Amino acid sequence: MIYSTDYHVHTLYSDGRQEPEAYIEAALKLGLREIGFSDHLNPDGGSPEWCMKHKSLPRYVEHLLQLKEEHEDIAVRMGLEIDYLPNREDVTDRIISSYPFDYIIGSVHYLGDETVDLGPEFYMGKDIDLIYENYFNLVCEAASTGLFDIMGHPDLVRIHRYHPEADITHLYSMLASAFEIHNVAFELNTNGRNKPLHDFYPDRHYLQLFAEHGVPVCVNSDAHFPERVGQYFPEGYDLLQRAGYKQMAVFANRERFMIPFR
Ligand SMILES: [Zn+2]
Ligand SMILES: [Zn+2]
Structure with missing residues (x-):
């Protein structure tokens, strides 16, 4: 049995559809060993509607700490997805050092003032x-900032299917080298x-590059509703193993541990 974890889910604290409890229930049904919460936070404030308000952060933390304590059947982890x-x-x-987070996902959604993921208009x-x-x-x-434990959806610019004309293998090599040098993990994001x-x-064509560089990886759903917790994970695990991965990264108290696939 693979030790399954899902560290990337969004609840009502940001742009998810349900309270954390519903995601824990979904994770238990799937037999996940760990479920981690990573609501959106923008360091500049809670103005984009998909982000948690900074003033909600203490409540978020308190809520999750309580759930950690209540659950012996599954490890509940507390994280954030920070822009x-x-x-x-x-x-x-x-922000990160003010609370006892288990991990922090660092994501690039913005190029300049514009988001790359909201609509195809950005690319036109x-x-x-x-x-x-x-x-x-x-x-x-x-x-390179050292602020993050997991780099979220590292090539999100693919989202709307605008492909570059040039060969971009060098960009993936650069990414894998940077992750290796700065000792940060990345996620295979199934969303x-x-x-x-x-x-x-x-x-998927470049996963082998990350494996060759020894960059730690975890599989995450980026679920915005409980039905998507752990979605497509068997395919994700299979892809990683075929790319040469033998273990996955797990996190607690901002420390990383490696767990073999089997
Ligand atoms: Zn994201
Ligand atoms: Zn997300």
Whole structure:
């Protein structure tokens, strides 16, 4: 039996549809060993409607700490999915170090002031090669801050199926090297299957690169409702093992441990 964990789910505290309890129930039904919460937080505040308000953070923490204590049947982990915004490292660090998180997911949703994932409009009429280059550079920069334990959906720019013309193997090599050097894990995010992309992040063709660099990985659903907890995980585990992965990363108190697939 694979030791299954899902560290990327969103609840009513940000843009998810249910209270944390419903996700725990779903995880128990699936036989997951750990369920981790990672509601959206923007270091600049709670203004985008998909983010948790900063003033809700103490309540979020208290709620999850209570659930951790209540559950002996499953390990409940407390995390956040924080937007990486250049030059906001100080405030990000302050938030992260104020509470006993188990892990922090660092995600790039923004290029400049615009989000890359909300709609295809962002890509229309633009130089797609340049967008990819800028996006991958920003993810590397995020990894280099040392603020994050897991890099979220590392090639989210694929979401609306705008492909660069150039070969981009070097971008994935750069990503894998950066993750290795800065000792950060990444996620195989299965939620891309529910998006126009219709596949996981990152691109399955480059998983072997990450494995060769020894970058730790975990499989996450990015579920915004309980029905999607653990979604497509058997396929994710299979892909990783075929790419050469023999173990997966698990997190507690911002420490990483490795667990063999079997
Ligand atoms: Zn995200
Ligand atoms: Zn997410």
